[in-house]
Structures are given as structure tokens and as C-alpha cells.
Amino acid sequence: MPIKTAPEENVSEVLRERLNHLQALEAESLYILREAVAEFAKPVMLYSIGKDSSVMLRLAQKAFYPGKIPFPLLHIDTSYKFPEMISFRDTYTKEIGADLIVHRNEAAIADGASPWKLGTQNCCGALKTRSLLDALEEGGFDAAFGGARRDEEKSRAKERVYSFRDGAGQWDPKNQRPELWSLYNSRLRKGESIRVFPLSNWTELDIWLYLYSEQIPIVPLYFAEERLAVVRGGSITLIHDGVRLLPGEKPELMKVRMRSLGCLPCTGAIRSDADTLPKIIEELITFRRSERENRAIDHDEEGSMELKKREGYF
Amino acid sequence: MSTQGLGLNDSVRETAFRAFLDAHLDQEMLRFTTAGSVDDGKSTLIGRLLHDTKSVYEDQLASIRASRVNRAGAGVVDLSLLTDGLKAEREQGITIDVAYRYFSTSKRKFIIADTPGHEQYTRNMATGASTADVAIVLIDANAFAKADGLLPQSRRHTYIASLLRIPHVVAAVNKMDLVGYSEELFQRIREEYGKLTTQLGLPSVEIIPVSALAGDNVVEPSTAMPWYTGPTLLEYLETVPLELVEAKHGPLRFPVQLVVRPDATFRGFAGRVERGEVKPGLRVKALPSGRTTRVKSIVTYDGELKSASFPQSVTLELEDEIDLSRGEMLVAEDQASPLISTQFRAMVVWMGEDPLVVGKTYLAKHTTRTVRATVRTIRYRVDVNTTEHRDAAKLAMNDIAEVEFETSLPLFFDTYAESRGAGSLILIDAVTNATVGAAMINASIDDSESAIEHKPAFLFFQGDEAAAISFREELHHLGQRAVIVDDSLIPESALVAVTRALQLAGVTAISARAALSSETVAALQSSTEDHFVQGLEAARTWLEAKR
Structure with missing residues (x-):
């Protein structure tokens, strides 16, 4: 097995008295990934194709190096994902030799489930949450890695690194196991499972800095480009096949990018000139709005993300 | 910014x-x-x-x-x-x-x-x-x-x-x-x-x-x-100065998280450096086997390292093939050894709905090792408002107390004052699986005298649990400590390491398993220097010889 050797100039970095924050975050994430793989019978990694997933995937490569990633990746495909996401998913996972499982709630999709028909809450419930719970059960997975971060949303701030889910996959914020030091409790009864969040302590800025310093590939939609879009209800919706135009809407070319990747109809783009990682980071530190602002799912009602998490959403 | x-x-x-x-x-x-x-x-x-x-x-x-x-x-x-x-x-x-x-x-x-x-x-x-x-x-x-x-x-x-x-x-x-x-x-x-x-x-x-x-x-x-x-x-x-936590300069503690073995040419031990510093060439000792070797390389995705310390997560490749798996520990041969014991006292913060009671057995997770821990006594409870000590027969949620524990298998630990990582453990209720307590080790309860005298032994009473229990009692009466190693936490493949760990802590291993494979018997015979003792009669003879 060929092992990489350290270039000499890296030595001073290694001998630093204290790790910088990205190194400290990386070390913690590797520890969590290894702990879960050692203790759970059948883990799986939720792969959303977004930037956080890209970081988590690189961390998994690092944690088990020079071995392969010892668990499959699971993508919950709602059928409303951007085509760029699907092609990135297929190319990149193949390139790094990861096992990929794609799961869709075919019954709901055949039934015509859509945010227009069901509302975003119910649509997410059927195509994401239900589909996820079914996939976990079918695969017999007792642990699922997720890329959620505590800085994303208020109810996530109280999430554990090991998030306990009952037999129905649900989360009870009042009945979580205390988590001390880095001693994680992996004990489960039949049917119960744990969501493991190796990126718990990362912020959005940390993710971008790491993507940059590690040169990790991400979906091109994150980079600004002239794209066909319409302004709808205060947010910018990209026009792809399958997005219906409302009466009076006329698509035009705008220089936009996605800050967070979700489903086509429910994730808005932002106007931006940031077409490189440095420009994105620069934009991020001058741009004072939260990344999930353009995700309809979080804003249906106060405490909306908390409700979804209780039902089994990540 | x-x-x-x-x-x-x-x-x-x-x-x-x-x-x-x-x-x-x-x-x-x-x-x-x-x-x-x-x-x-x-x-x-x-x-x-x-x-x-x-x-x-x-x-x-x-x-x-x-x-x-x-x-x-x-x-x-x-x-x-x-x-x-x-x-x-x-x-x-x-x-x-x-x-x-x-x-x-x-x-x-x-x-x-x-x-x-x-x-x-x-x-x-x-x-x-x-x-x-x-x-x-x-x-x-x-x-x-x-x-x-x-x-x-x-x-x-x-x-x-x-x-x-x-x-x-x-x-x-x-x-x-x-x-x-x-x-x-x-x-x-x-x-x-x-x-x-x-x-x-x-x-x-x-x-x-x-x-x-x-x-x-x-x-x-x-x-x-x-x-x-x-x-x-x-x-x-x-x-505020973030001094290097003493962690880096202390003796090496490297609890093994998992073995990385992608193919026949590579075998590495993945883990976090919990304390101290590891470098290629360092002479290390595996606990509990006691086998020594040198660190060949510190392997990472980003290349080999010249040194690693807390809290880095790395993979160590060793010069010799030695038996080492999750829950075991690498330490430096020339540095202070951790405490090795099945008995210790610790400050406990109780978090369970049900009270902590004397005599009850919990699961204890310490570094990467999970064992059973029985509460021997509650030395005192702390009144957190005045820090005064009080007597207590049990602990309710949010109580803090000093508690004595005895574990089913030895732990390799430092005191919490020396190392947060190597001196802390969590307690888990074995039935509900809830995390019910946090413990910070104050001291080992010393057994050193019997440990020095102790010869390694594995007493095997095939399928006869009653004989195993009664012989354990016999040993206890003579002031000799022994534990029965028939526990769902201990697969047969771990028996050799467990026996060796018990020996380091001055404790004899007893088993009443229905069967042992011939490979396991051979490995036990070799690791105990032929003190693999089978049957009640042979055990009595072994005990006589000891006395």
C-alpha cells in the first residue's frame, strides 16, 4: 500500500505548539467518524451533494486512510434536485470509489407530490423525511452520518454529536443523552438508531475555508454565472426543465449563484459575482445574512425546523 | 474581518x-x-x-x-x-x-x-x-x-x-x-x-x-x-493564554480506536493521541499485552507526520506485528505507565432519573474501552452550595459524590487531575442505555502487593458455572481477587488480552464457557506460561502450589 510522505515544508506546521482552528475541527471530526465506525454495526453516510457533504466526505477519506471509506453513501433523491447536483454526485462518488445508494419515495413521486400541491412542509415530509426513514430501515442502518452544523439554525444548536432517534426515527429534544468530553454513548436497542454529526462544531465560514484550503470539488451551482431565472416572491428561482412559470413571469439572464443547495422549486439563488472560492469567502464575510434564509423549509412558521427534526428530518 | x-x-x-x-x-x-x-x-x-x-x-x-x-x-x-x-x-x-x-x-x-x-x-x-x-x-x-x-x-x-x-x-x-x-x-x-x-x-x-x-x-x-x-x-x-494543556508534555497515552487494514501489506492503529506526544522511532508498549516495539510511521491522508500530540487523530504503523485492538492502549516504554486497576475512586456527577445505588452495576466507557463497573461504596456526597461533605446511601439526579467502583476488567487510566482524557469516564445504564453519570477519577485503589505476587492464570470450569462461582468465592476468602470473564462484552477472541489485562491488575480470570476453540486454548496456555488450569481438581492443586 503506497503511503504519502510529508513534504519537508510541512514539518514546521506539524510541530506547531497548538493546532489552528481548522486542524482542531478536522481532528475532532476524524475522531467522531472513527468512533462511530468502531461501535455501530452498520453505519451509512447521508450524502446531500452540498458543500457540507463534500467536506464530510473528505473527512471520511482521511479518517480511514489508507483504507477505503468503510460505509456506503446514501442520497435521498426527491426528484426535484438540480441536474448539476445529480451529475456531480455520479461523477465524484465514482472518482473517489465510494459506494452510493440512491433512494426515492417512488410512490409519492408517482402520486405527483410537489410543493405546489402539498405545501413545502408536507412535500418535505413525503419526499425527504419519509424517504429517509424508509431507506434507513430498508438498509438496516443503525447509525447515519449527517452534515448538519449547530450554527445553521436555532434548534440545531442543541443537537448532540450523537443524536438519539427512537424506533420510529424521531427526535425528542427533551430526552437526549448528556454528552461529556468526547465519550459518546452508542448503546442501542433493536430498532433505535443514532444520527452522527461530525461537523457539529463547524461554521459556514469554516466549511468554505476548508473547501478552499483542501481544494475540495463542489457543485458548480455554488459559483456565480449568468443563469436564466425569475424573481418570485422576493427570491430568485432558477429556471430549469420542470420549473413551471407563473402567469406573467419572464425568465431573464442574471449573474447568480446558490448559497445552499436544496430542491429546485424551494431553494432560491442570490445575485453575486463570486465565481471563485476566494470570492465566495470574501462575499460571505461581508454579507450578513444567514445561509438558510433562501430555504423555504425553515420559514413556514416559527420553530419550523424543530418540528421537522422531531418527525425524523435531519 | x-x-x-x-x-x-x-x-x-x-x-x-x-x-x-x-x-x-x-x-x-x-x-x-x-x-x-x-x-x-x-x-x-x-x-x-x-x-x-x-x-x-x-x-x-x-x-x-x-x-x-x-x-x-x-x-x-x-x-x-x-x-x-x-x-x-x-x-x-x-x-x-x-x-x-x-x-x-x-x-x-x-x-x-x-x-x-x-x-x-x-x-x-x-x-x-x-x-x-x-x-x-x-x-x-x-x-x-x-x-x-x-x-x-x-x-x-x-x-x-x-x-x-x-x-x-x-x-x-x-x-x-x-x-x-x-x-x-x-x-x-x-x-x-x-x-x-x-x-x-x-x-x-x-x-x-x-x-x-x-x-x-x-x-x-x-x-x-x-x-x-x-x-x-x-x-x-x-x-487569555491557552497554555499548552499539560497533555502534550505528559506521558504518551494512545487508546486504539480501530485497526486499519486495507490489504495484506498495511496494518495501522487509528486513534487520537490523548496525552503526550508520539514520534516515529519511539519505543512503545501495548497494554495489556505488554509487548514492545517501535513506532514505524505516523500515517495520515496528508502525508506522514514527524510528531503528533493531543488532540490529533492519526494512524500509527508499528515495526513489529503485535496484537492490539480497540479498547487497548499504546504507551511509551520509557515513560510513566498509567494506573492499571479494576478498582478506583472517582467524583461522580449523577445524571440518571433512577438513583445511583451501592451494589448496582453500570457500563463504564473510558477512552475507547467499555467495561462493567459496580458501585462499591459512596464515600461522601458534596453539598454543592457549601462544598461540605455529607453521608449518602444513594445519589439522585444532579448529586455530586465520591464513589468507589470495581470494574469487570482493568482500566488503564490517569487521574483526572493529570489528564482530562485519560481520567474521565461516563456511566451508562445497562438496561435503558441512558447516560446516567460522569466520573472523574481521583485515584486507583491500590492493589499493588497482590499484583507483585501474582502469576498469570486462566481457570477453566467448562460449562460448570456453579464451580466457577464457588471457586471465585474460595479465592476471595484467601484475599485473592478473581473475576468470571463470561460476559457478552468479551468475545472469545478477546480472552487472551482480557486475561493478560487482569493479570496486570492482580486478578485471576475464571471461565465456565461451554467450549473454547483449540486455538484459544493454545493462545491462553502460551500467554499464561502454562497456567491454563482446567477443572476443579487441577484448580485446587494450582491454588495449593500458590500458597
């Missing part, structure tokens, strides 16, 4: 960004926890830190302005809403669980464990404190004036910070606006708090007068308290 505007050309911008990135990569990470009671204004203080360091997004601020709940009064933004996350607590107006917050300044990245200080929630405070570098203890100046002294909760919070050995404690004396920014009152608080921290032996203490509501001395220096010349709370957090 401001950078150049969008009008600059790319090369200038690239240079500016590089400078920003270099500076940012150099940032250290500081974890702190906040302890305060419901009315101390803790959520407001954190909201103020986030708000004044520009860590709050505009849409989040707009959303709290529009919130139906506002406890700050008309016309004032209720900054506590920034951190009160869950629906239940927004309705009750109290924080019910540990929440984590993040912000950074040009100097450091901060992780806040925001822990509720309500009477019932000692366990949450201990949770937040377990990973913190700094504890902020909130003291309500107005409440101090009314009670003419520190409230019990301030004593409790400070005691827990000392118990969990948070390296630095800073007292934020809040609500100075309500006491007319009185210097005289602040001095009285400083004096009384100083007495407490001296009594608890805290190594690093600072005290700062603040008003979270008005913003005095949180981020911006106060104009209302010209008599105070020390740092603001943020300045303190940005500059």
Missing part, C-alpha cells in the same frame, strides 16, 4: 484575501461555557457578545424583532431570543438544555457551550464544562446587594467549574446598571468571590463588572464605570 470592496482588480483582491486567509488559519479555537441562573441575564449576555461582535445575521435580527415574545421591555430588542432555541423554552422563558454557539473575531474562533444554571440542571453545566477552556460564571450584582452576599448558585457554578477542572474562570458581575455602577459593591463582590476561588484552589480567576443589557464591558469598554481599568469580557476571551 472586513476585506476589500468589490471594485478592486482581481490580483489586489487575491492578495488581500490571502492575507485574510493566512490570518484566519492562524486562529486558535477557544471553547468556553457560561454558567448562570435563570435570572442572571445569561442569554442576554451571550446575545450581546454575538450582537456586538457582528455575529448575528440581519435576517435573524429581523426575526427576533418581530417575535411575539419580548422580555427586554418595549422598544428594546430582546437579545436573549438569539440563543433561546427550542419552542418549549421560548414558551417557558428558560433555557432547558445545553446549546452551542459560534462566533469569531480577528483573534480567535469561539465555541460557546451555553448551559442552563437552573437548580435541577447541574448535569447540563457539567456537560458544557467538560470540554471548556474557560468558564464564565455570572453573578447578579443586584441580587448580591439584596442578599448581602453571594447566592448559593454562584458557589455551585464555581464549584462545578473547579470539579471539571476548567483551566480559567472569569466572573462576569452583571446588571451593574441596576446598582448605579457602584464601585463599592463591585469591590465587595470581588472580595467575597476571591475567598471562594481561593478555597476551591482555582488556578486562574478574573472578575469583570458588566451590563449585558446596556452593553457595558462586554465587547465595548464601559463609559459608566471609569473606575474599572481591566479588560472587557471579549478582550479577556481573546487574550
Whole structure:
């Protein structure tokens, strides 16, 4: 097995008295990934194709190096994902030799489930949450890695690194196991499972800095480009096949990018000139709005993300 | 963190960004926890830190302005809403669980464990404190004036910070606006708090007068308290020296997390350096096998390293093939060995719904090793308001006590005072699987005399559990310790390592398993130097020879 050797100039970095924050975050994430793989019978990694997933995937490569990633990746495909996401998913996972499982709630999709028909809450419930719970059960997975971060949303701030889910996959914020030091409790009864969040302590800025310093590939939609879009209800919706135009809407070319990747109809783009990682980071530190602002799912009602998490959403 | 505007050309911008990135990569990470009671204004203080360091997004601020709940009064933004996350607590107006917050300044990245200080929630405070570098203890100046002294909760919070050995404690004396920014009152608080921290032996203490509501001395220096010349709370957090935790200079502790074996040519041991430093060429000893070898290389995805220390996660390749698996430990051959024992005493923070009772057996997770631990006695319970010791027959949730444990298998540990990582464990209820306690090891309960005399042995009473139990009792009467190793936690493949570990702790292994494979028997015979003893008669002969 060929092992990489350290270039000499890296030595001073290694001998630093204290790790910088990205190194400290990386070390913690590797520890969590290894702990879960050692203790759970059948883990799986939720792969959303977004930037956080890209970081988590690189961390998994690092944690088990020079071995392969010892668990499959699971993508919950709602059928409303951007085509760029699907092609990135297929190319990149193949390139790094990861096992990929794609799961869709075919019954709901055949039934015509859509945010227009069901509302975003119910649509997410059927195509994401239900589909996820079914996939976990079918695969017999007792642990699922997720890329959620505590800085994303208020109810996530109280999430554990090991998030306990009952037999129905649900989360009870009042009945979580205390988590001390880095001693994680992996004990489960039949049917119960744990969501493991190796990126718990990362912020959005940390993710971008790491993507940059590690040169990790991400979906091109994150980079600004002239794209066909319409302004709808205060947010910018990209026009792809399958997005219906409302009466009076006329698509035009705008220089936009996605800050967070979700489903086509429910994730808005932002106007931006940031077409490189440095420009994105620069934009991020001058741009004072939260990344999930353009995700309809979080804003249906106060405490909306908390409700979804209780039902089994990540 | 401001950078150049969008009008600059790319090369200038690239240079500016590089400078920003270099500076940012150099940032250290500081974890702190906040302890305060419901009315101390803790959520407001954190909201103020986030708000004044520009860590709050505009849409989040707009959303709290529009919130139906506002406890700050008309016309004032209720900054506590920034951190009160869950629906239940927004309705009750109290924080019910540990929440984590993040912000950074040009100097450091901060992780806040925001822990509720309500009477019932000692366990949450201990949770937040377990990973913190700094504890902020909130003291309500107005409440101090009314009670003419520190409230019990301030004593409790400070005691827990000392118990969990948070390296630095800073007292934020809040609500100075309500006491007319009185210097005289602040001095009285400083004096009384100083007495407490001296009594608890805290190594690093600072005290700062603040008003979270008005913003005095949180981020911006106060104009209302010209008599105070020390740092603001943020300045303190940005500059408090993060010494290298003793971790790096102590003896090596490398608990193995898992074995990485991608193909026949590579076998590595993945884990985190819990204490000390490891380098290629270092002579290491595996516990419990006692086998020694050298570190061949420190393998990472980014290339081999010349050295690794806490908290780096690495993979070690060794020069010789030795038996080593999860739950076992590598230490340096020439450095102080960890304590090896099945008996220890530890400070316990009880978190279970059901009480801790003497005689009950729990699962204990220590580093990467999970064993069974039986409560032998409760030495004393600590009154957290006065730190006095009391007798106790059992422990209720949020009680703190010194407890003696005996484990089914030896642990390799340091005291918590020497190493947070190698001296801490969690207790798990074996039936409900709930995490019910946190324990910090004070000392091994010494068995050294019998350990020196002890010869390794494995007593096998095939399928005869009654004989195994009665022989164990016989040994106990003679002052010899023995355990039965027939436990779902111990697969047959682990028997050799377990027997060896027990021997190091001065304990004989006994089994009444239905069968052992011939490979296992051969391995046990070889590792016990032919003290593999089968059957009651042979065991009696073995015992006679010992005496």
C-alpha cells in the first residue's frame, strides 16, 4: 500500500505548539467518524451533494486512510434536485470509489407530490423525511452520518454529536443523552438508531475555508454565472426543465449563484459575482445574512425546523 | 474581518484575501461555557457578545424583532431570543438544555457551550464544562446587594467549574446598571468571590463588572464605570493564554480506536493521541499485552507526520506485528505507565432519573474501552452550595459524590487531575442505555502487593458455572481477587488480552464457557506460561502450589 510522505515544508506546521482552528475541527471530526465506525454495526453516510457533504466526505477519506471509506453513501433523491447536483454526485462518488445508494419515495413521486400541491412542509415530509426513514430501515442502518452544523439554525444548536432517534426515527429534544468530553454513548436497542454529526462544531465560514484550503470539488451551482431565472416572491428561482412559470413571469439572464443547495422549486439563488472560492469567502464575510434564509423549509412558521427534526428530518 | 470592496482588480483582491486567509488559519479555537441562573441575564449576555461582535445575521435580527415574545421591555430588542432555541423554552422563558454557539473575531474562533444554571440542571453545566477552556460564571450584582452576599448558585457554578477542572474562570458581575455602577459593591463582590476561588484552589480567576443589557464591558469598554481599568469580557476571551494543556508534555497515552487494514501489506492503529506526544522511532508498549516495539510511521491522508500530540487523530504503523485492538492502549516504554486497576475512586456527577445505588452495576466507557463497573461504596456526597461533605446511601439526579467502583476488567487510566482524557469516564445504564453519570477519577485503589505476587492464570470450569462461582468465592476468602470473564462484552477472541489485562491488575480470570476453540486454548496456555488450569481438581492443586 503506497503511503504519502510529508513534504519537508510541512514539518514546521506539524510541530506547531497548538493546532489552528481548522486542524482542531478536522481532528475532532476524524475522531467522531472513527468512533462511530468502531461501535455501530452498520453505519451509512447521508450524502446531500452540498458543500457540507463534500467536506464530510473528505473527512471520511482521511479518517480511514489508507483504507477505503468503510460505509456506503446514501442520497435521498426527491426528484426535484438540480441536474448539476445529480451529475456531480455520479461523477465524484465514482472518482473517489465510494459506494452510493440512491433512494426515492417512488410512490409519492408517482402520486405527483410537489410543493405546489402539498405545501413545502408536507412535500418535505413525503419526499425527504419519509424517504429517509424508509431507506434507513430498508438498509438496516443503525447509525447515519449527517452534515448538519449547530450554527445553521436555532434548534440545531442543541443537537448532540450523537443524536438519539427512537424506533420510529424521531427526535425528542427533551430526552437526549448528556454528552461529556468526547465519550459518546452508542448503546442501542433493536430498532433505535443514532444520527452522527461530525461537523457539529463547524461554521459556514469554516466549511468554505476548508473547501478552499483542501481544494475540495463542489457543485458548480455554488459559483456565480449568468443563469436564466425569475424573481418570485422576493427570491430568485432558477429556471430549469420542470420549473413551471407563473402567469406573467419572464425568465431573464442574471449573474447568480446558490448559497445552499436544496430542491429546485424551494431553494432560491442570490445575485453575486463570486465565481471563485476566494470570492465566495470574501462575499460571505461581508454579507450578513444567514445561509438558510433562501430555504423555504425553515420559514413556514416559527420553530419550523424543530418540528421537522422531531418527525425524523435531519 | 472586513476585506476589500468589490471594485478592486482581481490580483489586489487575491492578495488581500490571502492575507485574510493566512490570518484566519492562524486562529486558535477557544471553547468556553457560561454558567448562570435563570435570572442572571445569561442569554442576554451571550446575545450581546454575538450582537456586538457582528455575529448575528440581519435576517435573524429581523426575526427576533418581530417575535411575539419580548422580555427586554418595549422598544428594546430582546437579545436573549438569539440563543433561546427550542419552542418549549421560548414558551417557558428558560433555557432547558445545553446549546452551542459560534462566533469569531480577528483573534480567535469561539465555541460557546451555553448551559442552563437552573437548580435541577447541574448535569447540563457539567456537560458544557467538560470540554471548556474557560468558564464564565455570572453573578447578579443586584441580587448580591439584596442578599448581602453571594447566592448559593454562584458557589455551585464555581464549584462545578473547579470539579471539571476548567483551566480559567472569569466572573462576569452583571446588571451593574441596576446598582448605579457602584464601585463599592463591585469591590465587595470581588472580595467575597476571591475567598471562594481561593478555597476551591482555582488556578486562574478574573472578575469583570458588566451590563449585558446596556452593553457595558462586554465587547465595548464601559463609559459608566471609569473606575474599572481591566479588560472587557471579549478582550479577556481573546487574550487569555491557552497554555499548552499539560497533555502534550505528559506521558504518551494512545487508546486504539480501530485497526486499519486495507490489504495484506498495511496494518495501522487509528486513534487520537490523548496525552503526550508520539514520534516515529519511539519505543512503545501495548497494554495489556505488554509487548514492545517501535513506532514505524505516523500515517495520515496528508502525508506522514514527524510528531503528533493531543488532540490529533492519526494512524500509527508499528515495526513489529503485535496484537492490539480497540479498547487497548499504546504507551511509551520509557515513560510513566498509567494506573492499571479494576478498582478506583472517582467524583461522580449523577445524571440518571433512577438513583445511583451501592451494589448496582453500570457500563463504564473510558477512552475507547467499555467495561462493567459496580458501585462499591459512596464515600461522601458534596453539598454543592457549601462544598461540605455529607453521608449518602444513594445519589439522585444532579448529586455530586465520591464513589468507589470495581470494574469487570482493568482500566488503564490517569487521574483526572493529570489528564482530562485519560481520567474521565461516563456511566451508562445497562438496561435503558441512558447516560446516567460522569466520573472523574481521583485515584486507583491500590492493589499493588497482590499484583507483585501474582502469576498469570486462566481457570477453566467448562460449562460448570456453579464451580466457577464457588471457586471465585474460595479465592476471595484467601484475599485473592478473581473475576468470571463470561460476559457478552468479551468475545472469545478477546480472552487472551482480557486475561493478560487482569493479570496486570492482580486478578485471576475464571471461565465456565461451554467450549473454547483449540486455538484459544493454545493462545491462553502460551500467554499464561502454562497456567491454563482446567477443572476443579487441577484448580485446587494450582491454588495449593500458590500458597
